[in-house]
Each structure stands twice: as structure tokens, then as C-alpha cells.
Amino acid sequence: MLKLAVGLLTAAAVALLLDSYGPSEAPSAVGQHRRPRAPQPAPGAEASNLLWVVQVSDIHISRFQDPQRASDLEKFCSETIDIIQPALVIATGDLTDAKTRDKLGSEQVEVEWKTYQLVLKRSRVMEKTKWIDIKGNHDSFNIPHLDSVQNYYRKYSAWRKDGSFHYIHTTSFGNYSFICMDATLSPGPKRPFNFFGILNTNQMKELSLMAAESLHSNHTIWFGHFPTSTIISPAPGIRTLMSSATAYLCGHLHTMGGLMPALHSQHRGGTLELELGDWKDNRRYRILVFDHDLLSFADLNFEEWPVVLITNPKSFLYSSPAHEPLVKILYSTHIRILAFSPSVITSVEVYIDGVHLGNAHPVSGPLYALKWSPENYSEGFHHIDVTVQDASGRISKRGHRFAMEENLSRRFGFLPSVILLTDYYVLARVLFGLIVLIQIALLVIFRYLQKPALKEKPGLLTLTSYSLHIFSKTNTFYYSILVLNLYTILGPWFVGELIDGHVGACFSFGVFVGGSFFQGSLTFVVGILQMLFFNLPLMAYLCWCLFLRCQGHGFRSHFWHIRRLVAALVHLAMALLLAWQIYSCYFLQRTYGTLAFFLSPMRTWLVVLTSALIYKTWTLKSSELRTYIVEMKNCQSS
Template sequence: MLGEDRGGGRTLLLLCGLFAFGLLVVTSGGGGPGNSRSEDAIDSDSGGLRLNKHIGHTDKRSTQIKNDKGKRREQQKPHVFPDDHYRRLIHFVQVTDVHVSMHRAPDRITDFAAFLNDTLLKVIKPPVVIMSGDIVDSLGPSYMSSDQNLREWITYRKVLDDSKITEKLQWLDIRGNHDNLNLASVSSPRNMYRTYSEKGRSYRHSYRYVHAQGDEKIAFVGVDTCMDPGSRRPFNFFGQLTPSRFDELLRMRDEVAHVNYTVWFGHHPSAVVFGRSKEGLEMRSLFANSGPYLCGHYHTVFNLVQHMYTMHDNNALELELGDFKENRKFRVLSIDHGLLNFVDVAFKTYPIILVTNPKNALFHLPSYEPLERIRNSTHIRVLVFSDEPIIEVKLSLDNADEIYLTQVDKTPLFVIPWKPRDYAQGLHTLRVTAEDGQGRSSSVFFEFSIDGSRPSFELLGRAALFITRQFLFLTLLCILIVISSPLIFLRIRYTGPFSHGMRNSGTSVFGHCPRVHGDRFSGGNAATGTRACLPSCSSKRSCTSFPGYRLLSQLVLLVSVDRLFYPLIAFPIYICIGPWFLGAIVEEHLGVCFLWGTFVDGNFLPGGIIFFYAIILLLVYYIPFVVLLSSRVHSTYATHFHTGGTGMSLRGTAQSLGISTGNSSSGRNTLDRCKIPGARGMQWLLTPVLRNMQAFSLLTLVAFQILWASWFWFAFGWIAVVFGFVPSGGLVFTAVLWRMASVLPRNLFCRNAASCNREEEPQSQPHSAAPVNNNGSRSSSPLPPIVEADRAGKRTHFEGNSIIARNDFDDAGLLLTPEQVKLTSKNNSVRQKAASHI
């Protein structure tokens, strides 16, 4: 009996072994054709999806595959597709940039508490909520001052505890740049994120969380992009990933490779995050061929861009969300059978409509999501949330008649059957409208596709997420070129060693306008053979074209003065390479700030937003100051040679418009001739302004410099203003160059002192009365004597009613020639030659 029992046992063991072996063969892909199942796999060579035949047990997890970027994801089961059952559907919420503040907008905290208690816990009821940074404001009463505020963090913690939201769902918060203001390190005792946030208590930097619901597993990876140390405002706008933190994220990516879907979230958009991995990978490589990256930080760019979405290379989808701070925005997302959809809504806006199938064609992830499930689906699925019962939900496809959806088992899911093959080609439109018990109605509209067609992203949204430090650097470089090139060109062209200034040409710098002009661009003198560059408004050029010539003349005069030209060229160069200031960058640690980065406490923080401040400084201060300084040099030049006028190009504009500035009566003649509507009515208002335009412009620049310095004072302390050229040096720079331009000596405008002295002799003698032109006004030349060249190249120099010999003029050699000369009867033949050029 014992032997028979042993024989029976061996037989039983053999049968069990054969059964186990057969089961292993079946689950590993063997077996007959009757047990075959098709599953989705990624064709990394073609970049699309292909259908592979795998044979296996329906309850067995499919194998892991690897795409061209080394990403791994779990293959989805082929028989799973959206139908009329509430399954394989997970929804969650993202909110960002709350900016809890103790100094401004107290209703922000009240609304945030109501959002948690009413919207999240009572209406949407998500299992997961993402708080993607800028939890607190950390700004002082002056707005530019910044520091961690204990009361703000306590308030945030109290809102979470009072609502008990962390006990009912997973609250995934990550810090933003405002949560990192003025922190020496992540381990600093002032880092209140480690004490009062939900996840900061457990994780120093990035972390991951895997949510399991039924057969679905969704991984959430929080990416900490804050710099360490965190500087004060405003130079903490950019983020950073150090190589060690990057390696940690790569390790997390491998750890969650087995889940159905991975969602990445952080505060900074990838365009403003510095740092690479040891292998040279950028941040976008983390979520390339993976789930989307959810972020905030941009606050809808002053309400100019409401939708900031884009698809980077390698199917890296990035979705920025507007702020809760001012716009009260939040996002509801769903993952329905491996397909992600979302909708951005405003607080207290109901009903909330989220279509989960079909997927919005704009956000297709063909290398990651099982898009063929849209084609195999049997129902259109819509989630609708409201604080009141939903009365009706209607659907329209391609603007066809509306049809009603059916609610699934008192859940927020509404469905309706459809035939995807009827929409197999191209893009199609979908509109869903819902109404709740209070009569409130809302709708959503987007395009979907079955064949993978995709519309284009909005231009402004794409641009906002593509602007990097490299873009700001190129913008600054272009501005420097635009600023410096004209000055250097004018310096070489008109005052260089191979040129004798503007006096070498018988025409103006524009070439087509004769050098002999009427009285201050106001008219001609028919008796003497001269005429204005623009005699009347009926000619091809307009009266307002003259200030451009005056401005160019002023700039030529400015660049001819070495003591002014070289500082003006050196200023933008210093902005790019020199230290901006020394100040308290982080807590009490002094640091030195450059355009390209900051050195503080043995650490280097890459420069980012400081490029934007450099652009503002050049556009708002430097360019207007160059123009204003050229006008001041022109005034000094005119004073030395008794030509009258301030030389402001806007003053010339006033006279060309017929507005008298008190120096001549030609303005009235121009007004009568040009017939400019409303010019006489504006005369009483514009005349005093234009007379003092230099003073007004200078005061405006000084006011900007004072405001600019105060920003740095509040942000980095008085040390930054005292020991900083960029914060306060502009005031000194303005004062010194303005003073130098006001006291330029007369001989600086002459080729040599001897010739300048000879020029003074005839001017010291009393001149005869200036001739009266045909309009009854006396000449008032705005610039000193000029040279006119006849066609034979001979030169004659006129000064008032006297004639200076050609050889004497060559010795005098003024750097610039005037705009107008009154020809006298002493040189009738030359007058005719001058007229022949006109």
C-alpha cells in the first residue's frame, strides 16, 4: 500500500508539473491560435504604433517594452476600451500659485479654504490633488522685499488641517520659487516648507507617489526645480536641477516604469530650468515619450496668454496652468483607459465638463498612450461636476443636431454610444453642453481625431514655454548691436580718419536733400536761390521728415567727442561683463551679481531673469539718454557759434509743424503754408513743453534712475545701492556726462586751435543786420558756417555776409557743417551753382 501510495504521488506530481509547464507556455506567449490576444506595442523605428500578436492569459500583466529614449511603460490590454461602465477612470486636480499672503488680498485665503472644503471635498472628490508650487507669497509690504513669513506658512497649514483634506485624499505639494526666497540651503531652519507643507516633511527635494485604483496604477513624480541657495527677489525667477538631483529623478523614472501612466509635475516650466544630467540630458528628456509635465509659475503672463500648452521634441507634452492668486484657476484631469484629458476652469464656475473619450487631438501622445482605444471605444464619455444636480448633458459632433447623454449609476460619468469609424479621417469637432439645477450652463469645445491628426498649438502659448535664457541673451545681444552699431558707424563714416565729417558732401547725410536749406527747415529764399528740403506739405516728403535729419546731425556731433563717445560705448559693455552690485543676496550672505550669474557663499547661481532687467535698462534708460545727450551737445555747439536754438530734434519738429518756439517767426509762415489741422490750437499747449523738452526729458530719466535704485534697495539692502554701479551708478553716469556735454570747450569742435582762433576774429566784429528773406523773417541759422560743393568740386565757405577764403576754411575745418547759409550779393556766381544742386 505504501508503494502504491508513493507511485500515485509521483504520478500526481508529474501531472502537476505538466500542468504548470503548460500554464507557463500559455502565459509566456505559446499556445494555439484560439487563445491569441492582440496587444499594443511601440514601433520605435517608425515612431508610431503597430499591432503585435501575443498569446497569453487575459489576467497576466503584459511585458515591458523600451522605446528609443529608454523609456519603459506597461503595455495595455487589447480588450480594454472605453465603454458605458465607470471603470479604469481616474480623475485628479491641479492647483498652483496660491501665494498665501499676510500683506495683501485677504480674500485669497478665504477662497482657497472654500476651494478645498466645497469644490474639492464636496463636488469633484478627487483621490489626488497636485499643488505645484508658490504656496506662499513671501513678499514684504514693499513688494520688492522678500523673506520667508512664518504667519503665511502657519495659515497654509491651518487651512489644510481645518478641512482635513490630507486625511481624505493625497495632497501632493511641491515648492516654488516664492517658497524658496531668501534661503541659504534646503536644510536651513528658515526653510518652513520642511515644517508646514504636507510632503516637505518627508522629502527634501523631488519625490514620487503611486496611486492604485482597481487595475490602474498612476505614478505622480514631483520635480523640485528650486535653486539652492534661493536668492532674494527678483533674481530667483529661474529654476535649476543639479546633476545629483537629476540622477535622482532618472532613478525614480525607472522605479515607476511598471505603472500604467506617469504624471510629472513641478513649479517651473522646463524653459526656465537650468542644469543637465551627467550624460548631458536636459529636463525635457525626463518626460519625453512619457506622461505630461504639469507646471505653473507664469501666471498667464499678465492675462495675455490663457492657454500655455506645447509639445516639445520626442513627444514631451508640457501643460502650464494659470494661477489661483489672481485668476482663481485650477485644472481637472482624467486618465480614462490610459488616455489623458483635462480642462482648465475658474473657481466657482459650474458645471465643470471634462470629456474623457475621445481624447483632445491637440494632446495626443502616440508613442506613449494607446490611442487605438479611441477607435475601439463604444461610447463617448464625459465627466460633469456641479454643486447642484445635473439636469441635462447634450452633445454635438461636427455641428450636427444635439443628442442627450445618459448618467451612469449616479456617478459624474455621462455616456452615449457612437461609431468611431464614422469619424475615421481627419479632424472633427465635439461640443458638450451641461446644465445644472440652478440653471447654470457651460460648454466645452475641441477637435478630436481617430487617425492621429493633430491641430496646431496657440502661438503665444508655445512662445511662452519656449522662451529660455538663450532667447533672452540673443535679444540682449541684438539690442546691443542696434544701439552700438549706429554710433560706431557714424563715428567712422563722418568723423573717422578717412572722412572730414559731413562737410565733404555737397548734400546732406541722406544724399538726396540739398545742404542748402531754408530758415530752420521752415521755408526757402527765392531771392538768394536757396530753398528748403521740403518747401511745402504737397511735396513727396512730409514736413515731419526734418527731425530725423536733425537727430542724425546731433548724433554725428555726439560721436565726434571722444570724452562722450567712449563712455557711451563702454556702458552697455559693462552691463554685460561687469559686476552689477555687491549685496545681501541670501539671508545675511553677501554676494556679487553679474549678468550671467551670482556668486554667493561659495555657490554660483546661473543668471536668468537678470537678462530681462538688462533689456529694460537699455531700452528705457540708455537709448533715451543717448538721444538726450546728443541734443545737449548740439546746444553747446550752437552756443559757441552763436547759431541759436537748443538743437532738440523735437524742437525742430515743432517748428516744422508751425509752432513757434520764440526764436523766429518762420513757424507762422510754415503753419500757413502746410495747413496742418489743429496745429494752431495746440500751439499754446506744446510751445512751453517743447521749449523745456531737455529739462523734462532729463528729469524723467533721473526719476527712473531713482525708482530703479529703490528697487535694489528694498530687494538687497543699502549695500547694493552704495556698492553697485547698475543700481545707482546710472545717476552718476548721467550727471557726469551731462555736465561734460554742457561745458565742452569751443576748440573741441575745431580741427586745430589756430583755425578756431581765426574763426573767432570775424565773429567778434559786429555783423551787419541779417538779410530779410522773402517771407519777411530774418535768417537765424541753427548751425555755424557750411561748405557747399559745386559740380567741379570747388568749395566756398560762407559765414553770414562775409566770405572766408577757401584756404582759410580748409585750415578752420569744423567737424560739422551747418544746415543753412544766407548767400549774399558778394558771391552771385556761387549762388547760382548752389541753386543748380537743388
């Protein structure tokens, strides 16, 4: 019966998770106010109603690392942009690296910004297209206020304006809104405590007005540096605010170090959230296309040619009935493909469901078209594949599933959806609170719970419980660990220069610096790591040491009376955790200065406290443990 109940609960939890991360196709309340979508004009053989833009993110131009980033970016701006000829280029933050040579400290490095500006000037990219570059968290490191001379973004970027804004791109076939959401912190603390973006109430009101203005456009694209999962925002929340947008473009996560090469998902209102891989290590960029107001995109690698995008029929997975006139696919007369290459395109072969339909013919510029009969594919899913070859013999293939029926099920990958759609600051806050509560509850419960009598040959669970009784009923250790856990929640972890020349304090619930308070986000993650990998193991280690003392062993003798390998592994584990804590002290000094090193109860002081507690376990007078020693001897002799 118990197994059945557990199974049902597990199934319910999984179903709830899957439902939470599966997008709803109901149109948003905001999105319903857009003008109605007519089936005509539909995609045909003419080079009309086409708009494409390019996105690049996380460039990280560095004074100390990989100079090829800048030279490749210049080549991208001078050659790739010449070939693609986008109407707009959006650079979504982290234009510079802003790290010290040892990668521990962070500061704005003017030479990095000068290098970035030089790339834009030498490539003359701003004369060829509209270049919009926004700040990321690295571009905000160590900046006391927006008017500071350290805010090199204002001096060296192309856009040069802080804050969110609404850019409208006008074409002969309508307007397209691009709303920048600036969630970077001001003042900007040093790394790592600006990993999350924050929007305040005034910023949300400003963005709400921009969203309302954009309803008159054919489409709205939001863009910013942070994924919505790493943005703290007041009610109704940033995802609700951008629900009238067709897509949100972002970066920041570097595709989780390459582990998730396609970090894409969809909000419940139908807005696509598309994280782009970084330029820094992977040289990634994106082309986003509106073809008769149908959105398509491709995430690409620098210098991989030819580039291919199938714009009609568009991918079913990345479609949104709430924002796009999907009926136009059914009314279209031609399959449409964009193909870019430094060399002449020699062939564009089209296949549907494995059947060769023919070669698409060039229309104008990068557009290729092939006549088709969409009614032949009006039911169920189908797969389109396109193979493009250029005069240099290079071949590229691209394909996707499409469908004419809007009510078919679509679902993004579970892991990308979890990464992009989870509010991590809420999750981290809850987990941190639970972990601290559990450890404090253990201490208090065993403090006042009556100690059980040891019977002959007690099991592991009984001995573990007994060691917790010993620990909790020994004042020195009980109060030390209780205060440590309470301090982890309430006390300042350290006080130091979170911004050069500006002393601040870091707590679990947030950071005070420069007259501002930033509510906790990454601090809770650090707190979870502190609890799981130090506070809890420290308590377990001290319990184990005290238990050995009650068995009559000293520090030297216990190696000879218990399994040496077990003892060595336990001590090694604690030594490694203590070494990690000591390294954290070094990291603190390198990141926030000498003051932070000395005024750090949760780092430097804790190393001293830990050493003292470990020493105390082996030097504690036997008289303080007499009751437990006698009981252990009686148990062993029986």
C-alpha cells in the first residue's frame, strides 16, 4: 500500500512538472489586442514581406584571454554581415569580459572597450546596418553608478544609452518592434553577485508602456541579456509582461557550457524564449527572419557556409498561433528558403517526407522558391529537408517538422524548459530555507529528545542517532553549530568593497552596497552550497569524532582500533571541505579586497571556528562525556 501511494505521488509530481514546463497555446490577454491576421498576402514567388536580423551574444572581448575573439568579430562584422546584409544586428550583452588576469577579480578594463569600438569602426559595420548593443552583467561589474567614468558602455558602445528602450523598425509592409529589457544592476557589484538581473517596479511600468506601444506593430521582439529564469521582477512578472511578444532573445548562460546547445522554450502565452550560444568560445550567432510575418530562425557557427533557413513552411515547434498568421502557410504557393554564402549558390534541393520535390530557383538576393501544393500536407506532421551547395563545393542541410493543423501537440525539451522557465531565485530561497530548517530541527529535536538506551549490537541507524544525542547534548558543540546555522541566515557573511571605494555587506537574503539593496538570488545558491558542503558535513564529522571519543579512543588511538581506510577517508573528506573553505577566503580577498578577508564571519572566521571545534572534540575532558563513555563500555562488554 505504501509503495502504491509513493508511486502515485511520484506520478502526480512528474505530471505536474511536465504540465508546468509545457507551453499553453491560449493567446495572452495582451496579445489579443493585436490587429487580426489576414491569410493574404501569403508566401509566394516574389521577394516581398521579408525582414531578417542577426543576433550575437556574450562576446567577452578580453585583455588577457583569447585575442582571436576580437579579430574574429571584426571578420564577422566586415565579411559575414556583408554577405547576410541584415536590417538590424542585436548584440545581447557581455560585450567585454571585465575580469582580472587570474579570472577571480572583476573590473571594467578600458582597453577592452576600446578594442570593441575599434572593431566596429574598422569594419564600418554601423554604416552597413543598424547595430544595437546592450549591456550584460560583465559590462556592469564594479560600476558605482551610471554616471561613473567606469561606465565605459556610454563612451565606447554603439548604442550608448543605459536602460530599457523601444526601437521600431519600419518597412513597406509594416512596423516591427524591438524592446530591450535592461535588467543589469545599478550600482553594479563585482562578480559573482550580479549573475541575476533585477527589475524594480518603475522599470516594470516603463516596460509595460513599451509593450502597449508595440501592439500596433506587425510583431514584437523582446531582447535582453538575462534569460527570464535569472531575472527577479515584481508582480505580474516579466513573462506576463512580455506575453504580447513573439519571441524573447537572450544570452548569458553560454548554453550551459555547451551541455545544452539548443536552449529554447516557450512561455505559456506562446512567447518563444531563445537563448543564444556565446561568441566567446563557440563563435555562435543567430539569423531571425520574418517572412510574411511568419517567424523562423537559425543558430549558426561563424564561417560555416552555406547558411540555410527554411521560412515557409516554418517549423511547427517554433510556431505560436497567438502571435503568427499560421494560416498563411496553407494559402502559400511556394516553399521559400534563404541561402547565404560567399560563393555562388549552385543548387537548392527540397525534400518533403523523403520525396524529392525539385530544385528551388533563385528569386532575388538570398531568396529561393519552389512551387508546392500545401493542401497535400494539410493533415498531421511532415518533414521538410533542404540541401544547399555552393560553387566552392560546400554543402549545408537543414530540416524541420511542419504541420498545417494548429491544434497538434508541441512540446520543447524538458531540460531546456526547466533551465529557462524556472524562477531560480524563488527555488533557491525555498531550498535554502528548508536545508537550514532541517539542520536546526535536528539539533533542537535531539537536544530535548530522551536519549535511548543502547542495546546489544546496535545498528548503524541507532549509532547515528546516538551520536546526534551526544553532539546535541554537549553544550560547546550544540551552541556553536546552532549559532553558525542561525548566523548563516541572519548575519552578514562578509563586509568589503563590493565596488571599489564602496563598502557593502553580503547577507543570505541580499546585498547592501552603494546605498542600494539587491534582494537575494545567487546568495541563496551560495548559502545552499555552504549548508550542503560545509555546515552539514562539519556537524556529521564532529558527531563521528565525539562518538569515537565515547568509545574510549583518542586522536592517535582511533586509527588502530577502527578501520584505517574508513578513518582516513572521513578525515580526508573533511580536510578537502576545509581546504575549499580556505580557498573561499582567498577568493574573497582577490574579489573584494583585504577588508572582506578579515571581516568575513562565514569564511575566514569560520575556518578558525572549525579548527577550534575539531581540536575541542579530541581534547574534550572525558568527564564531560562520562555518561556516554560508561554506556558505550557496557554495550561493548555485553
